[in-house]
Amino acid sequence: MKPAGSTDPLPAIIDKGGLQVLIDALIGGGFTVIAPRLTDGVIALDTITSVDHLPAGATDEQEAGYYRVHDGGGGRLFDYATTPQGWKRYLYPPEERLWQAKREGAGFAIVEERAPVPRYAFLGVRACDLRAIGILDAVFDHGRSAEPRYVARRDQALIIGVNCTRAGSTCFCTSMGTGPAVGTGADLVLTEFGDDAAPALLVEARSPAGRKVFARLGGRQAAAEDIEAADAAVAKAATMVTRHMATDAAAILKRNLEHREWAKVAQRCLGCANCTLVCPTCFCGSVEDTTDLTGATAARWRRWDSCFTSDFSYIHGGSIRRSGASRYRQWMTHKLSHWWQQFGSSGCVGCGRCITWCPVGIDITEQVRRIKDSEGGPH
Amino acid sequence: MAVTATLPETMVPRPYLVDRVTADVSDTFTLVLKPQYGTEQFAFRPGQFNMLYLYGVGEVPISISGDPNDPQRLVHTVRALGTVTAAMQKLKRGSVVGVRGPFGSSWPIDQAEGADIVIIAGGVGLAPLRPAIYAILARRERYGRFVILYGARSPKDILFSRQLERWRSRLDTFVDVTVDRATGAWHGNVGVVTGLIGHGGFDADHTVAMICGPELMIRYGVLTLIDRGVRTNNIYVSMERNMKCAVGFCGHCQWGGNFVCRDGPVFSFDQIADIFQVREL
Numbered sequence: 001m002k003p004a005g006s007t008d009p010l011p012a013i014i015d016k017g018g019l020q021v022l023i024d025a026l027i028g029g030g031f032t033v034i035a036p037r038l039t040d041g042v043i044a045l046d047t048i049t050s051v052d053h054l055p056a057g058a059t060d061e062q063e064a065g066y067y068r069v070h071d072g073g074g075g076r077l078f079d080y081a082t083t084p085q086g087w088k089r090y091l092y093p094p095e096e097r098l099w100q101a102k103r104e105g106a107g108f109a110i111v112e113e114r115a116p117v118p119r120y121a122f123l124g125v126r127a128c129d130l131r132a133i134g135i136l137d138a139v140f141d142h143g144r145s146a147e148p149r150y151v152a153r154r155d156q157a158l159i160i161g162v163n164c165t166r167a168g169s170t171c172f173c174t175s176m177g178t179g180p181a182v183g184t185g186a187d188l189v190l191t192e193f194g195d196d197a198a199p200a201l202l203v204e205a206r207s208p209a210g211r212k213v214f215a216r217l218g219g220r221q222a223a224a225e226d227i228e229a230a231d232a233a234v235a236k237a238a239t240m241v242t243r244h245m246a247t248d249a250a251a252i253l254k255r256n257l258e259h260r261e262w263a264k265v266a267q268r269c270l271g272c273a274n275c276t277l278v279c280p281t282c283f284c285g286s287v288e289d290t291t292d293l294t295g296a297t298a299a300r301w302r303r304w305d306s307c308f309t310s311d312f313s314y315i316h317g318g319s320i321r322r323s324g325a326s327r328y329r330q331w332m333t334h335k336l337s338h339w340w341q342q343f344g345s346s347g348c349v350g351c352g353r354c355i356t357w358c359p360v361g362i363d364i365t366e367q368v369r370r371i372k373d374s375e376g377g378p379h
Numbered sequence: 380m381a382v383t384a385t386l387p388e389t390m391v392p393r394p395y396l397v398d399r400v401t402a403d404v405s406d407t408f409t410l411v412l413k414p415q416y417g418t419e420q421f422a423f424r425p426g427q428f429n430m431l432y433l434y435g436v437g438e439v440p441i442s443i444s445g446d447p448n449d450p451q452r453l454v455h456t457v458r459a460l461g462t463v464t465a466a467m468q469k470l471k472r473g474s475v476v477g478v479r480g481p482f483g484s485s486w487p488i489d490q491a492e493g494a495d496i497v498i499i500a501g502g503v504g505l506a507p508l509r510p511a512i513y514a515i516l517a518r519r520e521r522y523g524r525f526v527i528l529y530g531a532r533s534p535k536d537i538l539f540s541r542q543l544e545r546w547r548s549r550l551d552t553f554v555d556v557t558v559d560r561a562t563g564a565w566h567g568n569v570g571v572v573t574g575l576i577g578h579g580g581f582d583a584d585h586t587v588a589m590i591c592g593p594e595l596m597i598r599y600g601v602l603t604l605i606d607r608g609v610r611t612n613n614i615y616v617s618m619e620r621n622m623k624c625a626v627g628f629c630g631h632c633q634w635g636g637n638f639v640c641r642d643g644p645v646f647s648f649d650q651i652a653d654i655f656q657v658r659e660l
């Protein structure tokens with residue numbers, strides 16, 4: 001557990017009722033609360049207003065190309081790993097109108113979108129997903145230009161992290177240095193521990209905004225045993241992680257752009273783009289210009305796009321990345337290698353979603369290992 | 380109070396009026412633009428590009444082909460190839476075009492002072508290099524030899540032919556032109572432009588080369604220059620990739636670890652040596 005800063009109050013212990021107090025305080029403060037919620041057999045992010053919307057007792061089973069939710073029957077609210085999608089869609093929506101234009105004589109006048117920026121409280125952000133938000137921050141505010149819509153949504157968001165106390169089988173946060181304990185960037189952090197039927201939640205305040213909400217929570221001050229028990233639960237999650245990414249993945253890929261494994265994996269890859277859709281850091285988007293039927297108004301839309309489509313790299317005369325091998329290579333080298341050159345970090349946080357949701361079970365950690373193990377030596 | 384977010388100028392097209400359209404060669408035309416409102420000057424560095432928007436049709440990256448010392452006129456030279464560029468070919472004086480920019484890196488005009496300059500262009504690739512030619516000619520005395528090598532498909536496809544003739548007639552500039560296919564009264568060179576490298580001479584140790592054209596031509600150009608002893612950090616190329624945003628957000632223009640829209644389009648060969656030969660990257 002991170003040591004509390006000098007201004008951070010001591011952690012508190014709350015129960016389910018205390019969490020409802022938190023949710024009410026957030027809603028009262030003008031936040032839309034987003035949290036994991038059981039919908040159609042999947043624990044997915046959704047708007048909630050009550051602690052009863054959280055998937056009490058639910059656990060998930062994730063494997064390469066496999067996902068199931070089980071009812072464990074207990075009272076734990078956070079006893080599962082990653083949701084199919086991360087928080088990206090709230091900060092960077094899958095589809096968004098950037099502006100409209102009205103025809104005016106021979107020309108046009110831009111009408112900017114003036115929709116109010118939503119104010120989100122993200123409840124239950126996992127360590128890997130918090131790191132993914134940090135990565136998106138660097139993408140959309142990179143010094144040379146900032147995307148104001150993203151920045152505004154992000155500035156308004158309150159983040160309530162949850163330390164993982166159970167790792168999924170596709171998780172590999174430990175080797176990416178991203179989890180299972182929530183790192184910097186959260187306003188509040190929860191750890192669920194203790195009795196299965198009525199677990200306790202340890203709450204830490206980690207920012208001025210977090211301390212403001214914390215002050216209204218009530219509960220009791222955490223004792224040394226509580227902190228110890230919570231720490232032990234998180235440490236246990238770390239030992240449950242079975243998958244690992246090679247530490248030198250960036251360098252391995254950089255020197256193996258022409259490795260034969262790219263063609264091999266392309267024989268399995270369907271090019272379905274699931275991996276890019278579920279990845280919490282994939283940011284590529286497309287732009288489409290449209291007009292209404294009369295031509296009186298035009299609009300520019302931005303939509304999520306994927307490097308797995310062949311149009312993605314189209315230039316006159318044909319796409320640059322014609323083969324499936326080159327498209328798979330683009331996705332994986334971007335995540336693990338080229339991201340360092342672009343943003344000074346890896347683009348992968350080890351959440352394992354691309355492994356779980358790949359219909360043919362391609363495993364990014366395994367792919368790196370295959371290349372590493374069959375390298376022709378340094379070039 | 381509800382918070383709203385305003386998009387920056389780099390993300391919203393500004394309306395420009397077409398002041399003049401010139402048909403250059405069969406499928407290529409030049410637009411001279413001026414702001415529809417106000418008298419704002421358009422400052423840019425040679426090699427930079429704009430995103431040009433046609434109302435409701437779409438938006439494409441197009442290099443600036445005008446004179447950087449004449450920022451009153453924003454000039455673009457476009458080859459009509461597909462949906463947006465073909466629609467642009469129909470523009471007339473008084474039509475309106477949306478402009479975002481300028482974006483991207485530029486040719487090393489200042490860094491190249493004192494050196495011999497070799498410019499190698501193919502087809503419409505002469506357009507992004509023309510601002511560099513203007514800038515160098517404006518202070519010609521600061522450079523050594525100045526060589527312009529240009530290749531076109533056929534004699535009737537030679538872009539800016541009158542200007543090329545004018546530059547050729549200068550005693551301080553060497554211009555050589557080649558065509559892929561000779562027709563009619565053509566008595567000049569036939570063959571690829573990279574075959575001209577060496578014409579006009581240059582001191583390999585003190586030469587800065589700038590190349591723009593089809594990617595295959597760029598590849599041969601770079602290899603030939605390296606062969607002739609030009610230093611890799613003195614060879615500059617301008618690259619094309621699909622572009623949707625031009626500000627580093629959409630990811631479409633990636634080439635290895637580079638965003639061509641902001642790290643390029645002009646790269647020194649040193650920056651890209653490790654990915655230059657990788658196919659389909």
Ligand SMILES: Cc1cc2nc3c(=O)[nH]c(=O)nc-3n(C[C@H](O)[C@H](O)[C@H](O)COP(=O)(O)OP(=O)(O)OC[C@H]3O[C@@H](n4cnc5c(N)ncnc54)[C@H](O)[C@@H]3O)c2cc1C
Pocket residue numbers: 314315316428437438439440441442443456457458459460461462463464465503506507618619620621622644
């Ligand atoms: C930095 C840069 C500078 C350029 N400068 C010039 C110039 O000065 N003059 C000129 O004639 N052309 C230039 N091009 C190429 C020009 O952008 C394309 O010819 C144009 O996008 C084709 O669009 P289209 O809709 O007419 O063609 P379509 O074939 O219908 O293309 C559909 C879409 O694919 C994309 N696309 C197609 N070809 C290219 C391409 N070569 N580069 C990037 N995106 C492409 C565009 O989004 C386009 O709208 C430049 C490209 C780049 C990247």
Ligand code: SF4
Pocket residue numbers: 275278279280281335347348349350351352353354355364
């Ligand atoms: S690449 Fe896979 S494991 Fe890494 S962040 Fe994206 S979805 Fe998660």
Ligand code: SF4
Pocket residue numbers: 268269270271272273274275276308354357358359360361362
């Ligand atoms: S999810 Fe799997 S099959 Fe689909 S594009 Fe990604 S790697 Fe290929």
Ligand code: FES
Pocket residue numbers: 621622623624625626627628629630631632633638639640641
């Ligand atoms: S064009 Fe969008 S990132 Fe370069």
